[in-house]
Amino acid sequence: MKRIAIDMDEVMADFVTKHLYLYNSDFNESLTKKDLLGKKLRHLRPGREKELMEYIDEPDFFRDLEVMEGSQEVIRELSEHYEIFITTAAMEHPASFTAKYEWLNEHFPFLSDMNIVFCGDKSIIHADYLIDDNARHFRRFTGQGILFTSPHNVNETDYVRVNNWKEVREFFLK
Numbered sequence: 323m324k325r326i327a328i329d330m331d332e333v334m335a336d337f338v339t340k341h342l343y344l345y346n347s348d349f350n351e352s353l354t355k356k357d358l359l360g361k362k363l364r365h366l367r368p369g370r371e372k373e374l375m376e377y378i379d380e381p382d383f384f385r386d387l388e389v390m391e392g393s394q395e396v397i398r399e400l401s402e403h404y405e406i407f408i409t410t411a412a413m414e415h416p417a418s419f420t421a422k423y424e425w426l427n428e429h430f431p432f433l434s435d436m437n438i439v440f441c442g443d444k445s446i447i448h449a450d451y452l453i454d455d456n457a458r459h460f461r462r463f464t465g466q467g468i469l470f471t472s473p474h475n476v477n478e479t480d481y482v483r484v485n486n487w488k489e490v491r492e493f494f495l496k
Protein backbone atom coordinates (compact mmCIF):
# COMPACT_ATOMS: atom_id res chain seq x y z
CA MET A 323 0.00 0.00 0.00
CA LYS A 324 1.25 3.47 -0.81
CA ARG A 325 1.42 5.91 2.03
CA ILE A 326 -0.19 9.38 2.19
CA ALA A 327 0.79 11.90 4.88
CA ILE A 328 -1.85 14.56 5.54
CA ASP A 329 -1.44 17.90 7.28
CA MET A 330 -4.15 19.13 9.66
CA ASP A 331 -4.45 22.93 9.65
CA GLU A 332 -5.93 24.35 6.46
CA VAL A 333 -6.22 20.82 5.05
CA MET A 334 -8.41 18.88 7.50
CA ALA A 335 -9.22 21.72 9.89
CA ASP A 336 -10.37 25.24 9.00
CA PHE A 337 -7.72 27.25 10.83
CA VAL A 338 -8.06 30.58 9.01
CA THR A 339 -11.76 31.21 9.68
CA LYS A 340 -11.34 31.08 13.46
CA HIS A 341 -8.04 32.96 13.46
CA LEU A 342 -9.57 35.76 11.35
CA TYR A 343 -12.68 35.86 13.51
CA LEU A 344 -10.70 36.29 16.73
CA TYR A 345 -8.49 38.94 15.17
CA ASN A 346 -11.41 40.90 13.69
CA SER A 347 -13.33 40.77 16.99
CA ASP A 348 -10.41 41.98 19.09
CA PHE A 349 -9.16 44.68 16.72
CA ASN A 350 -12.47 45.82 15.31
CA GLU A 351 -11.56 44.99 11.74
CA SER A 352 -13.43 43.11 9.04
CA LEU A 353 -10.71 41.33 7.14
CA THR A 354 -11.82 38.42 4.97
CA LYS A 355 -10.08 35.48 3.33
CA LYS A 356 -9.83 37.62 0.18
CA ASP A 357 -7.50 39.98 2.05
CA LEU A 358 -5.25 37.01 2.72
CA LEU A 359 -4.73 35.96 -0.89
CA GLY A 360 -1.01 35.33 -1.29
CA LYS A 361 -0.11 36.07 2.33
CA LYS A 362 -0.71 35.06 5.92
CA LEU A 363 -2.44 37.26 8.47
CA ARG A 364 0.83 37.92 10.27
CA HIS A 365 2.28 39.31 7.03
CA LEU A 366 -0.76 41.50 6.45
CA ARG A 367 -0.62 42.84 10.02
CA PRO A 368 3.05 42.51 11.03
CA GLY A 369 2.56 44.81 14.02
CA ARG A 370 0.12 42.27 15.50
CA GLU A 371 2.31 39.21 15.19
CA LYS A 372 2.51 38.72 18.95
CA GLU A 373 -1.27 38.82 19.44
CA LEU A 374 -1.83 36.56 16.43
CA MET A 375 0.54 34.00 17.94
CA GLU A 376 -1.16 34.21 21.32
CA TYR A 377 -4.47 33.01 19.85
CA ILE A 378 -2.76 29.89 18.55
CA ASP A 379 -0.89 29.26 21.78
CA GLU A 380 -4.19 29.05 23.68
CA PRO A 381 -4.52 25.35 24.56
CA ASP A 382 -8.10 25.19 23.26
CA PHE A 383 -7.65 27.08 20.00
CA PHE A 384 -7.50 23.93 17.86
CA ARG A 385 -10.22 22.02 19.72
CA ASP A 386 -13.27 23.46 17.95
CA LEU A 387 -12.03 24.20 14.43
CA GLU A 388 -14.51 23.36 11.69
CA VAL A 389 -13.80 20.21 9.70
CA MET A 390 -12.88 20.93 6.07
CA GLU A 391 -15.76 19.94 3.80
CA GLY A 392 -15.47 16.42 2.46
CA SER A 393 -12.32 15.54 4.38
CA GLN A 394 -13.92 12.91 6.62
CA GLU A 395 -15.55 10.99 3.77
CA VAL A 396 -12.53 11.18 1.46
CA ILE A 397 -9.93 10.27 4.09
CA ARG A 398 -12.06 7.31 5.15
CA GLU A 399 -12.26 6.18 1.53
CA LEU A 400 -8.54 6.77 0.94
CA SER A 401 -7.74 4.68 4.02
CA GLU A 402 -9.15 1.63 2.22
CA HIS A 403 -6.55 1.98 -0.54
CA TYR A 404 -3.63 3.80 1.08
CA GLU A 405 -1.87 3.90 4.41
CA ILE A 406 -2.83 7.26 5.96
CA PHE A 407 -0.72 9.25 8.42
CA ILE A 408 -1.72 12.59 9.91
CA THR A 409 1.38 14.76 10.08
CA THR A 410 0.95 18.09 11.82
CA ALA A 411 3.76 20.49 12.68
CA ALA A 412 2.50 20.60 16.25
CA MET A 413 5.93 21.38 17.70
CA GLU A 414 5.41 24.98 16.58
CA HIS A 415 2.58 25.19 19.15
CA PRO A 416 3.19 22.62 21.88
CA ALA A 417 0.17 23.82 23.85
CA SER A 418 -1.97 22.46 21.01
CA PHE A 419 -1.13 18.75 21.46
CA THR A 420 -4.16 17.72 23.53
CA ALA A 421 -6.68 19.75 21.54
CA LYS A 422 -5.37 18.42 18.23
CA TYR A 423 -5.43 14.84 19.46
CA GLU A 424 -8.98 15.16 20.83
CA TRP A 425 -10.13 16.87 17.63
CA LEU A 426 -8.80 14.00 15.53
CA ASN A 427 -10.46 11.42 17.78
CA GLU A 428 -13.77 13.24 17.59
CA HIS A 429 -13.88 13.87 13.85
CA PHE A 430 -11.72 11.05 12.45
CA PRO A 431 -12.41 8.18 14.88
CA PHE A 432 -11.54 5.61 12.20
CA LEU A 433 -7.86 6.68 12.25
CA SER A 434 -5.61 4.76 14.60
CA ASP A 435 -3.54 6.66 17.19
CA MET A 436 -0.56 4.88 15.66
CA ASN A 437 -1.09 6.89 12.47
CA ILE A 438 -0.92 10.31 14.09
CA VAL A 439 2.46 12.06 13.97
CA PHE A 440 3.12 15.33 15.78
CA CYS A 441 6.22 16.62 14.09
CA GLY A 442 8.67 19.44 13.79
CA ASP A 443 10.57 19.15 10.50
CA LYS A 444 8.36 17.16 8.13
CA SER A 445 11.27 16.05 5.94
CA ILE A 446 11.65 13.12 8.35
CA ILE A 447 8.30 11.79 7.11
CA HIS A 448 8.74 8.80 4.83
CA ALA A 449 5.63 8.71 2.67
CA ASP A 450 4.79 8.61 -1.03
CA TYR A 451 2.68 11.77 -0.83
CA LEU A 452 2.27 14.73 1.50
CA ILE A 453 -0.91 16.81 1.29
CA ASP A 454 -0.14 20.17 2.87
CA ASP A 455 -0.95 23.87 2.45
CA ASN A 456 2.61 24.96 3.27
CA ALA A 457 4.92 24.36 0.32
CA ARG A 458 7.98 24.78 2.56
CA HIS A 459 7.35 21.25 3.84
CA PHE A 460 7.82 19.85 0.32
CA ARG A 461 11.31 21.15 -0.29
CA ARG A 462 13.15 18.36 1.51
CA PHE A 463 10.31 15.82 1.40
CA THR A 464 11.31 12.75 -0.62
CA GLY A 465 7.82 11.88 -1.86
CA GLN A 466 5.43 14.00 -3.94
CA GLY A 467 4.04 17.16 -2.41
CA ILE A 468 0.38 17.91 -3.11
CA LEU A 469 -0.48 21.53 -2.34
CA PHE A 470 -3.90 22.00 -0.74
CA THR A 471 -5.26 25.43 -1.63
CA SER A 472 -5.42 27.97 1.18
CA PRO A 473 -5.64 31.76 0.70
CA HIS A 474 -1.95 32.25 1.52
CA ASN A 475 -0.67 29.81 -1.14
CA VAL A 476 -2.71 30.85 -4.21
CA ASN A 477 0.38 32.14 -6.03
CA GLU A 478 2.48 29.02 -5.50
CA THR A 479 2.97 27.27 -8.84
CA ASP A 480 5.70 24.68 -8.24
CA TYR A 481 3.51 21.78 -7.07
CA VAL A 482 0.45 19.78 -8.02
CA ARG A 483 -2.49 21.65 -6.53
CA VAL A 484 -5.80 20.39 -5.15
CA ASN A 485 -8.49 22.95 -4.34
CA ASN A 486 -10.71 20.80 -2.13
CA TRP A 487 -11.28 17.23 -0.97
CA LYS A 488 -13.24 16.36 -4.09
CA GLU A 489 -10.08 17.02 -6.07
CA VAL A 490 -8.01 14.98 -3.60
CA ARG A 491 -10.38 12.09 -4.25
CA GLU A 492 -10.01 12.51 -8.02
CA PHE A 493 -6.22 12.58 -7.76
CA PHE A 494 -5.87 9.43 -5.67
CA LEU A 495 -8.91 7.34 -6.59
CA LYS A 496 -9.47 8.05 -10.26
Ligand SMILES: [Mg+2]
Nearest residue numbers: 329331332455
Ligand atom coordinates in the same frame (compact mmCIF):
# COMPACT_ATOMS: atom_id res chain seq x y z
MG1 LIG B 1 -1.30 23.36 7.39
